[in-house]
Amino acid sequence: MRERILAEARRQFATLGFGAASLRGVARAVGISGPSVLYHFPSKEALRDAVLGDVLDHWQQHLPAALAAARGKEGRFDATVNALVSFFLADPPRAQLVVRELLDRPDEMRALLTARLAPWLSVVTDTIREGQARGSVRPELDPEAFVVQIVTMAVGTVAVGGTAASMFSMGEAPNERLAAELVRIARTSLFTG
Amino acid sequence: MRERILAEARRQFATLGFGAASLRGVARAVGISGPSVLYHFPSKEALRDAVLGDVLDHWQQHLPAALAAARGKEGRFDATVNALVSFFLADPPRAQLVVRELLDRPDEMRALLTARLAPWLSVVTDTIREGQARGSVRPELDPEAFVVQIVTMAVGTVAVGGTAASMFSMGEAPNERLAAELVRIARTSLFTG
DNA sequence: CCTACCGATCGGTAGG
DNA sequence: CCTACCGATCGGTAGG
Numbered sequence: 001m002r003e004r005i006l007a008e009a010r011r012q013f014a015t016l017g018f019g020a021a022s023l024r025g026v027a028r029a030v031g032i033s034g035p036s037v038l039y040h041f042p043s044k045e046a047l048r049d050a051v052l053g054d055v056l057d058h059w060q061q062h063l064p065a066a067l068a069a070a071r072g073k074e075g076r077f078d079a080t081v082n083a084l085v086s087f088f089l090a091d092p093p094r095a096q097l098v099v100r101e102l103l104d105r106p107d108e109m110r111a112l113l114t115a116r117l118a119p120w121l122s123v124v125t126d127t128i129r130e131g132q133a134r135g136s137v138r139p140e141l142d143p144e145a146f147v148v149q150i151v152t153m154a155v156g157t158v159a160v161g162g163t164a165a166s167m168f169s170m171g172e173a174p175n176e177r178l179a180a181e182l183v184r185i186a187r188t189s190l191f192t193g
Numbered sequence: 194m195r196e197r198i199l200a201e202a203r204r205q206f207a208t209l210g211f212g213a214a215s216l217r218g219v220a221r222a223v224g225i226s227g228p229s230v231l232y233h234f235p236s237k238e239a240l241r242d243a244v245l246g247d248v249l250d251h252w253q254q255h256l257p258a259a260l261a262a263a264r265g266k267e268g269r270f271d272a273t274v275n276a277l278v279s280f281f282l283a284d285p286p287r288a289q290l291v292v293r294e295l296l297d298r299p300d301e302m303r304a305l306l307t308a309r310l311a312p313w314l315s316v317v318t319d320t321i322r323e324g325q326a327r328g329s330v331r332p333e334l335d336p337e338a339f340v341v342q343i344v345t346m347a348v349g350t351v352a353v354g355g356t357a358a359s360m361f362s363m364g365e366a367p368n369e370r371l372a373a374e375l376v377r378i379a380r381t382s383l384f385t386g
Numbered sequence: 387c388c389t390a391c392c393g394a395t396c397g398g399t400a401g402g
Numbered sequence: 403c404c405t406a407c408c409g410a411t412c413g414g415t416a417g418g
Contacts, residue, residue, distance in 0.1 A: 001387090017297060020212025022412065035414075036387055044413060096296055102353040103289055104210060114360045121361065138381070144361045145374035149346055152354060156345040160295040164345065167307045168314065168337045181338035188331070189381040194403090215396065228398075229403055237397060 002040045004030045010051045014093035017100055018048055052101055055094045056116050063087055064120075081150070081186045085179045088158040095158040121147060128190075138192050150186050157182060195233050197223045203244045207286035210293055211241055245294055248287045249309050256280055257313075274343070274379045278372040281351040288351040314340060321383075331385050343379050350375060 008029045012021040023044055024034040041047040066087045070079035088095045102109050124147055131137030157178050165174030201222045205214040216237055217227040234240040259280045263272035281288045295302050317340055324330030350371050358367030 017210045017212045017293075019210045019214075020297075023414090024412080033388060034412095035389085038414065039387060099292070099353060100210075100296060102356050103293060104213075106353075106356040110356050110359050113357070117360065140377065142370060142374045142377075144363055145358075145370045146378070148354060148357045148361065148363075148371060149350070149374055149378060152349040152357065153342055153346050156349040157342070160292060160299075161341060161345055163295050163299040163303050164306070164341045165338075166303050167310065168341065170337050170341075177335060177338045178341060181335045182342055184333065184335075185339070185342060185378060185382040189378040216398090217396080226404060227396095228405085231398065232403060 001030070001032070005037060005040055005047070006051055006054050009047055010055065010097060011093055013048065013051055014096040014100065018104060023047070051097070052112070055097055056112065058094065060116060077190065078183050078187055081154075081183045082179070084151075085154045085157065085182060088154055089175060089179065092158050092162075095155050099155060099159045131190075136192060137190055141190065146190070150182075153182050153185070194223070194225070198230060198233055198240070199244055199247050202240055203248065203290060204286055206241065206244055207289040207293065211297060216240070244290065245305070248290055249305065251287065253309060270383065271376050271380055274347075274376045275372070277344075278347045278350065278375055281347055282368060282372065285351050285355075288348050292348060292352045324383075329385060330383055334383065339383070343375075346375050346378070 005026060009021070009026045012026055012029070023037045026047075027034045027037045037047065041050060063084075066083045067080055070076065070083045073079040121144075125143040128137055128141070128143040128146065132139055132141070132143075157175070161178050162175055165178055168174075170177055198219060202214070202219045205219055205222070216230045219240075220227045220230045230240065234243060256277075259276045260273055263269065263276045266272040314337075318336040321330055321334070321336040321339065325332055325334070325336075350368070354371050355368055358371055361367075363370060
């Protein structure tokens, strides 16, 4: 039941926002009484923390594998960025929730993301710097800022990109078009030549 | 007083979110009584619509001028993208509010943004297509998707980029570093050569 | 896990 | 613009 509450809370926090969602609303959706949620989580804030921690756990567990699967392919970089975007696109509520948390409590999120992503990030920026030393990556590129911008685009595409795309009457498969263009932008602005 | 309520509501909706903000909270901050807000706006939802409309009015009024100022400069494109990012960076609450609205009610936002931005957008994509015809813009670029991604990066940088940047211990002026890299990414992925 | 219930706060109305 | 007040809903507690 704890898992069902977490999944439903994630869904409602993502679509309604934490402030507009209610414990009773989550409880009703999973078929229990309002106060019973507080048997599994001591407070609404604790539920919020658990939902967020759950999302970050999920990313930490499955994202490395998704990225590693692209490692052997030809067009390794394109496949990696594609895997990144597809990973977020496969579950929009998680990406939306993280964007909301970044807006709602930036200070806590900074601490959390630093603790969770710092090791993974330095691997990426180190790889970019190696590419710059070898001459395959553009020398004027700012590695940290580049990574932040690519991730911002990927998460943003999932969180709000669908709406932005439909506003253009972008026809069918707008998210795929956005994802493909994101990959092109990332590749072109990364590599020399 | 109507303007002061709008400004304060914009600030609180942006930082707290619409659901977590309250009419009484806005009223207290501007020094009037709770129900008095409803003398100026018939309901909380009406205040929300007014705040959002005000932001879009502001963008429609001042963004063209900010972009036009870059038109004469050398490095015209860099100056334009720089102006776009600086414009959003100068007033984060407005960008945050729009991101929140995109998450809270995507359907209404699609209609609103289509009505407001459609003409301006086709100017941009038309210019890009001309550049493709002349050979100065990369032929494989997807004009609509490109514009959506650049704007997503610009708004995302303001809305959540600061947090993302500090998570890297990006040193001083992280937003300027992000903005500069955004400009570089946009330019490099747009032009041939 | 439940019911019964608490004080606080919410958006909104009445009446001036 | 105000005070006084409404019903509804909120997060959370007591007690089982």
